[in-house]
Every structure is written in structure tokens, then in C-alpha cells.
Amino acid sequence: MYAILHEGKSIDKSFFELLLDNLALDKNSVRFYGMGTKSNFFNKEHIQYKTLNDDIPDTPISKVLFIIDADDSFEDTENKLKKMIENLKLNEISDFYIACNQETKTGYLESLILSSIPQEQKECIENFLDCSAFKSKENHKSILNEIYKKAYPNAPYDFTHANFDELKAKLQNLFE
Secondary structure, eight states: OEEEEESBSHHHHHHHHHHHHHTTOOGGGEEEEEOBSGGGGGOTTOHHHHHHHHHHHHTTOOEEEEEEEOBTOHHHHHHHHHHHHHHTTOGGGEEEEEESOTTTSOBOHHHHHHTTSOHHHHHHHHHHHHHSSOOSHHHHHHHHHHHHHHHOSSSOOOTTSGGGHHHHHHHHHHTO
């Protein structure tokens, strides 16, 4: 059994399940732990860490993958997450992936998804978001996700795009 700790709610979990299916990896072998907000990743007392700690010997969980958004600072996120993994004493069985636009190293899972579409479509979506009144991060992420799904209903994600390569490698490594 494997564990994936991720930000957000069901949208992120659904995306990872779809990617696991695309990679022909058994999503039923994964326990998902929705951490909610990014700050919860850095709270050693968060309930999901307690649940994970209980599940490791009981399930047993052999590997853990942390997936967290970069937001504005990839390096800061990386440093804090490494420290937290060490504090949780999960170094031996853990890896992490920081979701962001691969070029700018900022943003979140939706930024990674947006970075995988052709420039013309990306500009169209970005222009709409720029002129909209959606100011909060959660609204922005939800709107971006909905626009993307509506614009590409038959093939919502291009998992062959190079920007997904690192994430795919991390997921495949989880199963090794």
C-alpha cells in the first residue's frame, strides 16, 4: 500500500487518480490523504499525519509521496517540506513533488496543467482570468480547472506533455 498526501480536496485527488489510471498503476493500492491547505503540510499535529502514522504499520504503507503546490516560492516550499518529512521521521519511505508551472517554478497544480496546453489556448484562459473578478486563490484554481475541463472535454489532460514527466516518474517510483 502507498500513500499520497496532497493539497486541496476532491479535484486534486481526481486528477491524481486519472493520472494513475493513465500510467496503468493501481489506484486502489494508494491511500489518499487530503491535507486541505498548504499550511497543514507544515503542522506536525495535523490529523492526516496522525492518521498516516497509524496506517503505516497497520496497512502497511511502504512509501509516501507528498504533493504540494509551490505557490510563490518553490525553494521555500521545498525547504519547509524536507524539514517536515524529517520531523515526521519519514525520510526513508518518502518522496515529494512540488506542483507548479515548470518554467516559472511558481503556481500550483492548475498552473502545471495550464502549462501543458498550446500557447494560444493558454493565453485565452489567462486573459479571461486576468479580466475576471476572481481574486482569491481558491476561486482562481476552481475556475481554471472548470475552464480547462470545458475547453478540453474529450482529452482533458495531455499527460504526454514533458511538463508531466517528473510527476509521472515520482508516481511510478512510488509503485516500485
